[in-house]
Amino acid sequence: MADRGRGTAPDDRVPDVGRAGGRDERPPVTRLDGRLLVPALSAWAVLTALLPRPVEVSAGVGLACLGLALAAAGWRRAARSPPRHRARPAGPGVRGLLSLTLAATGLVCTGASAHLAxxxxxxxxxxxxxxxxxxxxxxxxxxxxxxxxxxxxxDLVVLHARLSVVRGRGVVSAVRTPVLVMANAGEGWEDLSWRGSVRTTGRLRPPEPGERHVAVLTPVGAPQHRAEPSGLLAGVDHVRDRFRSAVQPLPADARGLVPGLVIGDTSLTPEDLTEAMRATGMTHLSAVSGSNVAMICGALALLVARLGVRRRWRTPLVLLGLVAFVLLCRPEPSVLRAGVMGSVGLLALSSGRRRVSLPALAVAVVGLLCVDPWLARSYGFALSTLATLGLVLWSRPWGDAIAARLPRRISLLGDAVAVPLAAQVACAPVIVLLQGSVTTVAVVANLLAAPLVAPTTVLGVVAAVVSPFSVPLARLVAWAAALPAWLIGRVARACAELPWGTLDWVDGVAGAWLLTGVTLVVLLTGPWWRHQLGRRPWAGWGMLAGAVALLWPDPRLTAWPPPGWVVIGCDVGQGDAVLLRSGPSSAVLVDTGPDPDPVRRCLRDAGVDRLDALLLSHFHADHVAGLQGLDGMPVAVAYVSPVRDPAASATDTLRHLSDVGVPVVELRAGEGVVAGGARLETLSPGPRPVVGESAANNGSLVVDARVGGLAVLLTGDLEPEGARSVRPVVEARDYDVLKVAHHGSARQDDDLVVGTDAEVALIGVGVDNDFGHPAPRTLDLLRDAGMVVLRTDLDGDVAVSTVGEHLVVHRRR
Structure with a gap:
């Protein structure tokens, strides 16, 4: 009689066939169960669409889904025991999947409606x-x-708070309302502690659509009452403060990266280092991420094992350490997300528990969305989820495949390469959506930085633990962490400067979908390509090159500047800089933005090597502080507003122009000049400038520019009071392009905007700026007037060109 204990086990494991190079065999490869991902991703998609809707909509959808899930579950249960004369119904797995999808969607939607309510x-x-x-x-x-x-x-101080009591209109209400607080610096707001209580008086205004907070509060003066957190939270604050003191003497890059990796504090990270890490796909290393959590958990697990702790107590102790780490980093949504995803990532890299990693990821997504529904609209959540999914799906098989082709002595490099490669491939479509380019150095940069992250993080944690007892001793440990942290910064800076480090790609959602399609094609046809390359190398490489040439976006879709451009709106952050093409390689530059580097890059990318004129609309820093970015470029003349407000900024600007030998001319209403192929006519300010709420803004040069066959109206930061004086002139003319005043703020003269009859509205504005620009009211006004809206925060550099008599708009992202 056959031995029932022998033979092939009816599970989902298949034997490992061995590897070249004499590697030791790993445990059998485990097939993954991805069925729960369908309910999780479906619930995520539905919640993303419903969040901006009224609470009643999400509640109705959630309850309907839960009801249908119960009905489907009952139907499925009834179908499990059919009469004996009937065949078992086909496809119970599909019905079960449908029930789970409805249940997950109902769960997150009802949870979101409860939060929103x-x-x-x-x-x-x-x-x-x-x-x-x-x-x-x-x-x-x-x-x-x-x-x-x-x-x-x-300067502004920005923070989020949850109101508990609100008094106004003769009413006192107990609430649990999240608000965004925007206060003046120097009044004590910057000294408030996380979880500290505060009392103040201020003015409320509505937020941008789709924001988490219900209102924006602008306080009047300093906080009237403050109570610091006590107990455990006070202890956490003490540790953070002492740790910051310990890292203060470190070099700039290390001073920013050590607290960033350890406690999620990126306030000390230099801006240029942040940009370099963003360009090289290393931003997950500059703040608390899933990889940090996994590293901390791994180090704790190794420590308790070496200390001889019994096995049954090891997991609770590691979880306790994880809770302490989360508290130290602040249990905010991004840290909670990192903690959960890092734990799932550990499962993915664990040989014994890899099979449960996909179900765990699905449960993590649904659980996090129930705890914080706004994660559904977070790019950080999307990147964390995708990176974890990449680790689960590909890090192990890719690591084995790479290691099989390496000598045994360096076979461990297989996993080292596979982990960043898997994460980068999974995250690439979202990164393209954010940056408009494909990085070619991310895997190399992360591979070089990987050995440096562990010592930085572990030594940094040791320094944080020691700091409450002895700052000098913590400082010594911090110096030990500084060397690998400084090297991480050097890797980021060096890789960011490499030529071809980033490749332009199709902009926006279309580019993300295109890259997703290309990635899927490569993954699905990979075994066939490998077979062709092994069987007929030259033919295989030829077909591969042809496929790349066919799938790679047409350079004409990504080249910058677009052929025949007339106007370019430069992405200079929260400020203005506009180029008017006045010759084959020359232009008129209108304002310089707040920083030198962005405007310098915009001029270089546009192929402009000299300025026929520089036009400074007014002297606020977000329009003139980038002036040094023009150093070394020939500038024929600078035209400025006669309103020298703010006085200090006007004095510094004029002195710099004089020092570099640029002649300065003040323009007033009615004066016209010619700069290369551009004709400029000043419409404002007149002989008696309007003051209104801002003398500087109302003193902006308002210019009618005729260039390249287009009529462009440039309005600076003109306020409604100043707009009234130029409205009659504007309404008597037709324009093609309107540079919207004051970064699209709500303070617009509606009649002036509509009276331009422009086809394109250009808004210079910074990403996630704290002023609410552009205002929803202004966007609605522009679209209702039939204008195509170009905004540099979403579109990057933007351009307008002409084809025959038609305008063509171009977005770099």
């Missing part, structure tokens, strides 16, 4: 629409962040 309960939303002045009490929920306004005004 709690957040929006009370009078805060209605009072924000009325811009009411209220007294509030609440708790700070994020670290305060100081933001430069880009002009002579006081």
């Amino acid at each position: 709690t957040d929006r309960a009370g009078p805060v939303g209605a009072w924000a629409e009325e811009r009411a002045v209220v007294s509030v009490e609440g708790v700070v929920t994020t670290e305060p962040r100081v933001v430069s306004r880009g002009d002579e005004r006081t």
Whole structure:
């Protein structure tokens, strides 16, 4: 009789056939169960679409899905025991999947509706629409962040808070409403502690559509009452403060990266290093991410094992350490996401538990969306999920395949290469959506940095633990962590400067879908290509080159500047810089933005090697502070506003122009000049400038530019008071392009905007700026007037060209 204990086990494991190079055999390869991903991703997609909708919509969809899930489950249960004379119904797996999808969608949608109902309960939303002045009490929920306004005004302090009490209109209400607080620096707001309580008076206004917070609060003066967190939270704050003191003497890159890797504090990271890490796909190393969490958990697991802790206590101790780490980093949504995804990533890299990693990822996605529905619209959440999915699907098989082709002594490099490669491939479509380019150095950069992350993180954690007891001792440990951290910065900077480090790609959603399609084609046809390359190398390589040439986007779709460009709006952050083409390699530059580097890059990329004129609309820093970016470029003349406000900025600007030998001419209404192929006519300011709420803004040069067959109206930061004086002239003319005033703020003269009859509206504005630019009201006004809206925060550099009598718009992202 056959031995029933022998033979092939009815599980999903298949034997490993061995590897070249004499590697030791790993445990059998495990097939993954991805069925739960369908419900998780479906729920995520539905929640993303419903979040901006009223609470009733998400609640209705959630309850309907839960009801249908219960009905489907009952139907499936009834179908499991059919009469004996009937065959078992086909496809119970499909019905089960449908039930799970409905259940997951119902769960996240009802959870989101509960969150939204709690957040929006009370009078805060209605009072924000009325811009009411209220007294509030609440708790700070994020670290305060100081933001430069880009002009002579006081810097802003930005933080999030959850209100508990609000008083206004003779009513006192208990609420749980999240708000964004925007206060003036220097009044004590920057000194508030996370989870500290605060009381203040301020004015409410509505947020941008789709934002997490219900209102924006602008306080009047300093916080009136503050209570610091106590107990455990006070201890956490003490550790963070002492750790910051310990890293202060370190070199700039290390001083930013060590606290970034250890406690998620990126406030000390130099801006140029942040940009370099973004360009090289290393941003996950400059802040707390899933990889950091996995590393901490791995180090803790090794430590408790070496200490001889019994096996049953090891997991609880590691989880306790993980909780302490999350508290140290602040249990904000991004840190919670990193903690959960890092734990799933450990499962993916574990040989014994890899099979449960995909179901664990699906459960993690649904669980996190239930805890914080707004993660559904977070790029960080998308990147974390995709990176974890890449590790689960590909890191192990790719690592084995690479190692099989390496000598035994360096076979461990297989896993080292496969981990960043898998994460990069999975995240590439979202990165293209954000950056408009494909990085070619991310895998190399992450491979070089990988051996440096562990010592930086572990030594940094040791320094943080030691710092409450002895800052000098913690400083010694921090110096040990500084060397690998500094080397990570050097890797990022060196790789960011490599030629061909990034390749242009098709912009926007179309580019993301195209890269997704190309990636799927490569993955699905990979075995066939490998077979062809092994069987007929020359023919295989020829077909591969042909496929790449066929699938790679046409350079004409990604080349910059576009042929025949007339106007370019430069992406210079929260500021303005516009190029008017006045010759084959010359232009008129209108404003320089807030920083030298972006405007210098814009001129270089546009192929401009000299300026026939520089036009400075007014002297706020977000329009003139990038002036040094023109150093070394021939500038024929600078035209400026006669309104020298703010005085200090005007003096510095004029002095710099004089030092570099650029002649300066003031322009007033009615004066016209010719600069190369461009004709410029000044419409404002007149002999008696308007003051209004801002003398500087209303003193902006308003210029009618005729260039390349187009009529362009440039409005600086003109306010409604100043717009009234130029409205009659504007309404009597037709324009093709309108440079929207004041970065698309809500303070627009509607009649002036509509009266331009322009086809294209150009808005210079920074990503996630703290001023709410561009205002939804302004966007609606422009679209209702039939204009195509180009905005540099979403589109990057933008351009307008002509084909015959038609305008063509171009977005670099």
